[in-house]
Amino acid sequence: MPQKRSSSKITLKTPSTSNQIVLLSACLTGIESRYDGHHKLRKGLLRKLRKCPILPVCPEQLGGLSTPRSRAQIIGGNGSEVLKGKARVVNAQGQDVTAQFIKGAKETLKIVRLNNINKVFLKEGSPSCGTKRCIRREKQSGPGVTTALLLKEGIDVVGVE
Numbered sequence: 001m002p003q004k005r006s007s008s009k010i011t012l013k014t015p016s017t018s019n020q021i022v023l024l025s026a027c028l029t030g031i032e033s034r035y036d037g038h039h040k041l042r043k044g045l046l047r048k049l050r051k052c053p054i055l056p057v058c059p060e061q062l063g064g065l066s067t068p069r070s071r072a073q074i075i076g077g078n079g080s081e082v083l084k085g086k087a088r089v090v091n092a093q094g095q096d097v098t099a100q101f102i103k104g105a106k107e108t109l110k111i112v113r114l115n116n117i118n119k120v121f122l123k124e125g126s127p128s129c130g131t132k133r134c135i136r137r138e139k140q141s142g143p144g145v146t147t148a149l150l151l152k153e154g155i156d157v158v159g160v161e
Contacts, residue, residue, distance in 0.1 A: 021115045023108075024047055025123040026056035028160055033058040037068035040123055042160055049121075057111060059128040059146040063104025065097065072097055074127050078142025079105075083149060089127055101128060105146040112155055122147055124159040133161030 020124075026033040030041040033056075046054070061067060070091035077087035083105075088098040105128070112120065122129035130144040143151060150157050 020052055020119075021055050021117050022052045023055045023057055023112060023115075023120045024049075024118045025121065025129050025160070026061075027060040027123055027124070028055040028121060029054065031056055032057070033061055033067050034068070035060070035069050035071050045121060045160060054113060055111065055117070057108055059102065059108045061099075061103035061104070063100035063102070063103075064106035065100050070095070072101070072127050075145070078147030079127070079130075079145040080143060080152075082145050083152070089145065101145040104128060105149040108146050109149055109153060109155075112150065112153075117155070119156050119158070120150055121158045121160050124161050129159075131157055 020115050024045075025040075027038075027040045028045060030039050032039045034040065058067075060069065060072075066106045070093055072089050072091045074082060075090050082089060082098060082101065088096055089101045093148055094150035111117070122131060122134065124130050126144050128144045128146045131141075131147050132141065132143075142148075143157075147157050147159075
């Protein structure tokens, strides 16, 4: 299946049915699920999606990491390379958390498939959810681990600042 491209522009056509589920990074909905225990609520995005059922998901939590947790970064590439075994994810204490990031990505993909979701909005700048940047301060290019897996499976992913 061909990869879909990710985009950072938030445009949404009216869903074909009112019960079309949209998956969002949990932090974008106001859930305090980020590594630092905070959220990144995006009221404008929620307004645009008000007619759609929303399923909030935090891939890092699904992978078994706690909230709050140590900030993590991808070493040696981006999420695509992590999935190929050519890069890894390491937290601020130097612990390898690659397995948790991959597990969270796979669990997110299961949720997408089980709910027949075809549109996903993920938080930009995250080593899991980033679409163009997988870590904010170092501006590392490329997708995060979850985004890379979803794109590989042909899911439409939109990055949200």
